[in-house]
Amino acid sequence: MDEFDLLYQEVILDHNKNPRNFGVLDPATHKAIGHNPLCGDHIEIYLNVEDNVIKDVRFKGVGCAISKASASIMTTVLKGKTLDEVKELFENYHKVLTSKPDEPVDTEKLGKLAVFAGVREFPVRVKCATLAWHTLMEALEKKDSVLKVD
Amino acid sequence: MEKDLKDLKFAVEKKKEFDVYLIRQDFPILQRTIREKPLIYFDNAATTQKPKQVIDAIVHYYSQLNSNIHRGVHYLSQAATTEYECARRIIKSFINARFEEEIVYTRGATEAINLVASSYGETFLKEGDEILITYMEHHSNIVPWQIVSQKTGAKLKVVPIDDNGELILEEFDRLLNERTKIVSVVHISNSLGTINPVEYIIKKAHQFGAVVLVDGSQSIQHIPIDVQKLDCDFFVFSGHKIYGPTGIGVLYAKKGLLEAMPPYQGGGDMILSVTFEKTIYNVVPHKFEAGTPNIEGAIGLASAIRYVQNIGLDVIFSYETKLLNYATARISEIPEVKIIGTAKNKASLISFVIDNVHPHDIGTLLDRDGIAIRTGHHCTEPVMRRYGVPATSRASFAFYNTTEEVDVFVNSLKKIISKFK
Structure with missing residues (x-):
């Protein structure tokens, strides 16, 4: 298995092909739109948050396999988490993705998100794997917003 | 006499004939490998490689x-x-x-x-x-x-x-x-x-x-x-x-x-x-x-x-046109590929999209085989919007590219498509 197989492993290809929680939440307590003008990626995140806990989440949009799969897998881990837990998870995720390839990483804390550890071998693709997360954070901070990432 | 003339003409033409393998030796970078595979440089519309001269x-x-x-x-x-x-x-x-x-x-x-x-x-x-x-x-x-x-x-x-x-x-x-x-x-x-x-x-x-x-x-x-x-x-x-x-x-x-x-x-x-x-x-x-x-x-x-x-730009254009025609024919073998830009008068580049595979994934996986292409909007966002695509993949050829390289490229594309099926 080389770094390319690691990047495009079955789980990622599967989520790309059959994205989970794909669609719109209406009504939603929080939503945000994320763009990556460089690659034309576009993502919309919809959330229902009650008492600081994520009750439901949906996303829709277009993008590469990495960005679509990361959004899909993200939605599968969010439900039931408190906002503080989500924030911590994103911080750990971001830390692993932006670490140097030879640095040891703690993927245990990442759970399902560990499949994205291979992205760190491809620095230009880190943006793809984090667009959904940045958009999520934006949605949680402001209630309704548009985010541009480049 | 007639035969001699014919031979002579053949010899002149032969001398004028464009030898891509000889030309390639002028470009140091074309001798290198990427991940142990010979570099196939199809990003010439972004920038061209430099001859040793x-x-x-x-x-x-x-x-x-x-x-x-x-x-x-x-x-x-x-x-x-x-x-x-x-x-x-x-x-x-x-x-x-x-x-x-x-x-x-x-x-x-x-x-x-x-x-x-x-x-x-x-x-x-x-x-x-x-x-x-x-x-x-x-x-x-x-x-x-x-x-x-x-x-x-x-x-x-x-x-x-x-x-x-x-x-x-x-x-x-x-x-x-x-x-x-x-x-x-x-x-x-x-x-x-x-x-x-x-x-x-x-x-x-x-x-x-x-x-x-x-x-x-x-x-x-x-x-x-x-x-x-x-x-x-x-x-x-x-x-x-x-x-x-x-x-x-x-x-x-x-x-x-x-x-x-x-x-x-x-x-x-x-x-x-x-x-x-x-x-x-x-x-x-x-x-x-x-x-x-x-x-x-x-x-x-x-x-x-x-x-x-x-070399002569007329010779270059004629060779590149042949290469473009060959590449267009080969890439058209793949049913999932849609070529964006099919003008009658075209220079040697092919912009394309593939059903269900994003250009950036194509670009990354072609790179695995040492093939350099460009993916994205190519600084022409209005064109992308005109065709309703966020981005395309673009293979652009120069006179130092060969039909063998096109073959490797097409095979690599086929491999990528089956991976995403």
């Missing part, structure tokens, strides 16, 4: 001639000036300009367009005037005109394109009128490959008294350019697209226009005399070349042009 010319300049040009009385300064100005003559004859003074060195095509938009546009445009561009322009031939429009009140008009990626000439005819003052059009589209009928556009625009800028960024390396025959008013290109170094480009402009235009930047070299009360500008082209220029860039570009002239 160009690399040697730059090394020679820095190891034997380095000095600041103009005004120096010592040996090196004169020798460097001679080389720098000799490069201008080579460029002049390459595009068949009438005068050497019509060749202005710039940092690239982008700076050349900005120079014209700023100097010519801000001087001669007024409210109600129109600037006509096309739907397939690179951002560098859109944004400078938007800036000058905002400053002058001139309006930007856009000629649409059809599904094949060809300009709709009836629309061009309709949009052209006596208010049109500048027509700025790309010669060959970097994202579609379309070769535009610039002769027609120039002739028509002149009937309405408009000046025409031709963006030759993607044509200079593929087809012979004769600016006098075209009768364009401005022609711009970048050195690095024609096997020369980055950071050097050319603005060709008719002498009368250059003389009527104010300087673009102030500084050394562009003046004849300076007092605090008044500055007298230098003659063209020096009026537009403020500051110490990219000397090694000019010398490297001249060397690249000599290299291309040695």
Whole structure:
């Protein structure tokens, strides 16, 4: 298995092909739109948050396999988490993705998100794997917003 | 006797025959591998590779001639000036300009367009005037005109394109009128490959008294350019697209226009005399070349042009067309592939999309096989929107590419598609 197989492993290809929680939440307590003008990626995140806990989440949009799969897998881990837990998870995720390839990483804390550890071998693709997360954070901070990432 | 003649003709043709494998030996980078696989460089529309003749010319300049040009009385300064100005003559004859003074060195095509938009546009445009561009322009031939429009009140008009990626000439005819003052059009589209009928556009625009800028960024390396025959008013290109170094480009402009235009930047070299009360500008082209220029860039570009002239642009175009036809036929074997840009007159590039596979995934996985292509919007977002795609993958070929490389590329594409099934 080389770094390319690691990047495009079955789980990622599967989520790309059959994205989970794909669609719109209406009504939603929080939503945000994320763009990556460089690659034309576009993502919309919809959330229902009650008492600081994520009750439901949906996303829709277009993008590469990495960005679509990361959004899909993200939605599968969010439900039931408190906002503080989500924030911590994103911080750990971001830390692993932006670490140097030879640095040891703690993927245990990442759970399902560990499949994205291979992205760190491809620095230009880190943006793809984090667009959904940045958009999520934006949605949680402001209630309704548009985010541009480049 | 007849047989002898035939043999002789064969021998001449044989001698003239283009040997791609011999040519490839001139390009050091083509000898390297990427991840233990031979580099297949199909990103030539972004930038071309450099033959050792160009690399040697730059090394020679820095190891034997380095000095600041103009005004120096010592040996090196004169020798460097001679080389720098000799490069201008080579460029002049390459595009068949009438005068050497019509060749202005710039940092690239982008700076050349900005120079014209700023100097010519801000001087001669007024409210109600129109600037006509096309739907397939690179951002560098859109944004400078938007800036000058905002400053002058001139309006930007856009000629649409059809599904094949060809300009709709009836629309061009309709949009052209006596208010049109500048027509700025790309010669060959970097994202579609379309070769535009610039002769027609120039002739028509002149009937309405408009000046025409031709963006030759993607044509200079593929087809012979004769600016006098075209009768364009401005022609711009970048050195690095024609096997020369980055950071050097050319603005060709008719002498009368250059003389009527104010300087673009102030500084050394562009003046004849300076007092605090008044500055007298230098003659063209020096009026537009403020500051110490990219000397090694000019010398490297001249060397690249000599290299291309040695092969012959007609030979290059004919080989590249054969390669394009072969690649188009091979890529069309794949049912999932849709080619974006199917104009009748096309230069050697193929933009494409694949069902359910994003261009960035294609780009990353081709890279695994040592194949370099470009993915994204290619700085032509309006074109992407016109075709309803966020991005495309683009394979662009040069005369050093081979049919064997195309085969490897097509096989790699097939592998990627099956991975995503």
